[in-house]
Amino acid sequence: MANGFMGKLLNIDLTSGRMREEPLDETLCRDYVGGYGLGARLLYDRIPTGADPLGPHNVLGLLTGPLTGTPAIIGSRFVAVAKSPKTGGWGDANCGGHFGPHLKFAGFDGVLFGGISPKPVYLFIDEGKAELRDAGDLWGLGVTALEDFLVKRHGKGIQVCSIGPAGEKLALTACIMNDKERAAGRSGLGAVMGSKRLKCVVVKGKLKVPVHDEPKMKDLRKQYLKQATGAFEVFNRYGTAGITHDAILSGDGPVKNWGGAGTTDFPSERGRRISDDAVVGLDGYKAYGCWHCPIACGGKVTQKGGRFPLELNSGVGHKPEYETLAMFGSNLLNDDLAAIVKANELCNNLGIDTIATAATIAYAVECFENGLIDRKTTGGIDLRWGNAEGIVSLTEKIGRREGFGDVLADGVWAAWKKLGRIGTEYAVHIQGEEIPAHDPKFTPGIASTYWLTATPGRHTQGGELVAGPGVPVPVTDKYSYSGQAEGHHILVAAVEVVNAAGLCASSATSATPSRPCWISFPPLPATLGTWNGSSRPAPGSTPCAMPSTCGRASTPSPATCPAASSASRRSRKATSRTSPWTTAR
Amino acid sequence: MPGRIVGEPPLKEGNVKDITVDYRTLTREFLERLGWDPGTTIPSDKNLKELGMQFLSADMCKIKTV
Numbered sequence: 001m002a003n004g005f006m007g008k009l010l011n012i013d014l015t016s017g018r019m020r021e022e023p024l025d026e027t028l029c030r031d032y033v034g035g036y037g038l039g040a041r042l043l044y045d046r047i048p049t050g051a052d053p054l055g056p057h058n059v060l061g062l063l064t065g066p067l068t069g070t071p072a073i074i075g076s077r078f079v080a081v082a083k084s085p086k087t088g089g090w091g092d093a094n095c096g097g098h099f100g101p102h103l104k105f106a107g108f109d110g111v112l113f114g115g116i117s118p119k120p121v122y123l124f125i126d127e128g129k130a131e132l133r134d135a136g137d138l139w140g141l142g143v144t145a146l147e148d149f150l151v152k153r154h155g156k157g158i159q160v161c162s163i164g165p166a167g168e169k170l171a172l173t174a175c176i177m178n179d180k181e182r183a184a185g186r187s188g189l190g191a192v193m194g195s196k197r198l199k200c201v202v203v204k205g206k207l208k209v210p211v212h213d214e215p216k217m218k219d220l221r222k223q224y225l226k227q228a229t230g231a232f233e234v235f236n237r238y239g240t241a242g243i244t245h246d247a248i249l250s251g252d253g254p255v256k257n258w259g260g261a262g263t264t265d266f267p268s269e270r271g272r273r274i275s276d277d278a279v280v281g282l283d284g285y286k287a288y289g290c291w292h293c294p295i296a297c298g299g300k301v302t303q304k305g306g307r308f309p310l311e312l313n314s315g316v317g318h319k320p321e322y323e324t325l326a327m328f329g330s331n332l333l334n335d336d337l338a339a340i341v342k343a344n345e346l347c348n349n350l351g352i353d354t355i356a357t358a359a360t361i362a363y364a365v366e367c368f369e370n371g372l373i374d375r376k377t378t379g380g381i382d383l384r385w386g387n388a389e390g391i392v393s394l395t396e397k398i399g400r401r402e403g404f405g406d407v408l409a410d411g412v413w414a415a416w417k418k419l420g421r422i423g424t425e426y427a428v429h430i431q432g433e434e435i436p437a438h439d440p441k442f443t444p445g446i447a448s449t450y451w452l453t454a455t456p457g458r459h460t461q462g463g464e465l466v467a468g469p470g471v472p473v474p475v476t477d478k479y480s481y482s483g484q485a486e487g488h489h490i491l492v493a494a495v496e497v498v499n500a501a502g503l504c505a506s507s508a509t510s511a512t513p514s515r516p517c518w519i520s521f522p523p524l525p526a527t528l529g530t531w532n533g534s535s536r537p538a539p540g541s542t543p544c545a546m547p548s549t550c551g552r553a554s555t556p557s558p559a560t561c562p563a564a565s566s567a568s569r570r571s572r573k574a575t576s577r578t579s580p581w582t583t584a585r
Numbered sequence: 586m587p588g589r590i591v592g593e594p595p596l597k598e599g600n601v602k603d604i605t606v607d608y609r610t611l612t613r614e615f616l617e618r619l620g621w622d623p624g625t626t627i628p629s630d631k632n633l634k635e636l637g638m639q640f641l642s643a644d645m646c647k648i649k650t651v
Contacts, residue, residue: 489618
């Protein structure tokens with residue numbers, strides 16, 4: 001088996017409860033890298049045409065990449081894949097935390113679920129031994145209580161990925177959660193897991209991921225960390241929360257359900273209240289990192305008093321990140337940070353996507369403000385812009401599918417249909433997927449990604465990110481629409497490989513433009529050994545030309561790091577208008 | 586494509602006022618570069634062959650005829 005892989009997949013037919021181990025085909029790995037690359041290839045054969053995404057014929061995969069759980073920097077990721085009930089097409093959602101690496105330490109590169117269990121179950125994998133267990137007593141639990149309970153039952157050292165009540169109730173805003181507050185958020189895959197009556201997957205194990213040259217990987221890790229000193233300063237201090245204020249003012253962040261302008265509708269002093277220093281200045285702020293991540297962009301905060309006390313984990317919750325801050329903040333004209341922290345806790349515990357949830361609330365608010373719906377429809381909530389209590393209370397109702405929340409729980413498109421196709425202009429989505437907090441008017445390239453990617457309306461598929469070492473990206477004016485295809489192609493290709501390899505695209509693309517560095521890529525050859533033994537083209541070399549990924553392990557020097565050119569490509573106009581930070585993720 | 590996110594109509598205020606994103610040109614040129622049909626986004630046979638993904642050809646033909 002190729003290095004970087006445990007060499008095994010686990011297939012589970014939930015209808016019969018039968019399990020089958022399947023050796024991972026090496027050629028497939030070489031052709032499709034891992035993660036959603038591998039997932040797309042496997043599911044293409046295994047899901048029949050016309051399958052109901054919430055029916056027995058859909059297949060839900062939880063897959064890792066070859067760099068997941070290795071000394072590669074930021075190899076913390078796994079991906080959930082299935083046919084999406086939200087778009088009716090391909091669905092995948094990527095997640096950090098600790099589950100991905102531990103799935104491999106438990107002996108499997110991935111788990112694939114078909115069928116529908118007659119009763120709620122969960123999968124427990126204890127270092128190579130897998131069993132389905134009854135989840136009758138777990139069904140209905142929030143994500144936090146569930147993880148606490150499972151630690152009591154199985155002991156420390158387990159990792160869990162699960163759904164909350166929203167996934168059980170097939171809400172299309174539902175996500176798959178890990179480490180209590182890390183989410184595989186998009187594509188509505190929590191509903192797929194719920195449709196299979198699969199509450200969670202618990203993994204435990206200490207197996208090692210085989211790599212081609214471990215000392216070299218560790219050495220590379222050291223080298224890159226040294227080289228990257230300073231590059232992640234802002235990201236390390238604030239996480240993505242650091243860009244919120246600037247993004248809102250620059251036009252990158254959505255304001256008033258995408259209909260407003262930051263400068264007039266959500267001016268600087270309001271933006272400051274939900275951004276950078278305000279977020280890390282919250283009580284008890286402590287950094288949080290995914291598995292072995294040297295950046296640790298996440299954080300935990302304590303919120304015990306006030307109007308929105310956190311009720312779980314003794315009042316400690318993860319800090320909201322940029323998407324949550326902008327979608328629950330400026331997009332709803334809400335500058336109450338405590339309310340956003342609370343909404344974030346509710347979303348995580350009930351297992352709903354913060355982007356989809358806040359976007360759907362924004363649609364409802366605009367309908368309410370324009371008199372298309374009234375308090376009778378909203379269950380008494382005075383659903384106005386910036387009504388923090390209303391937003392928090394509606395978030396909980398969505399997660400529990402209660403009252404008006406039931407109407408909104410399947411996202412914007414479904415809500416628009418259920419409400420009688422009112423306020424069409426306010427229903428901002430592509431093929432049912434709500435738009436994340438990056439505006440194509442600020443980064444035109446992302447319009448192509450939103451429109452063309454298999455998982456529409458998503459910001460983590462290239463289009464605005466940075467490319468890897470040795471990959472020249474042409475410098476262009478971002479507002480000249482013709483002639484962008486080559487650069488776009490390279491950027492999309494780069495992030496596809498990063499995602500498939502099990503790396504964190506967010507961290508890998510978040511160096512500041514002044515200190516650009518792509519630190520995740522080079523360990524790939526050290527993990528996998530040579531990729532050139534086969535007559536096939538190396539994975540990712542076509543159509544996504546990434547020869548450096550597979551053929552070279554050289555250290556990029558900051559001077560030649562193409563991220564510099566890509567950053568300048570995208571900031572050519574932007575830098576004169578706003579802080580350079582808003583051009584980097 | 587939801588009009589608001591591409592400036593159809595454009596915003597009258599703010600840092601990205603008056604901007605309308607010509608996403609039609611962006612997406613058309615991108616698909617042309619990949620060798621995919623800009624109208625349907627279906628990859629060409631030549632493209633599939635280059636990628637060693639001829640197993641998709643039959644399904645692509647089916648889609649074309651629908």
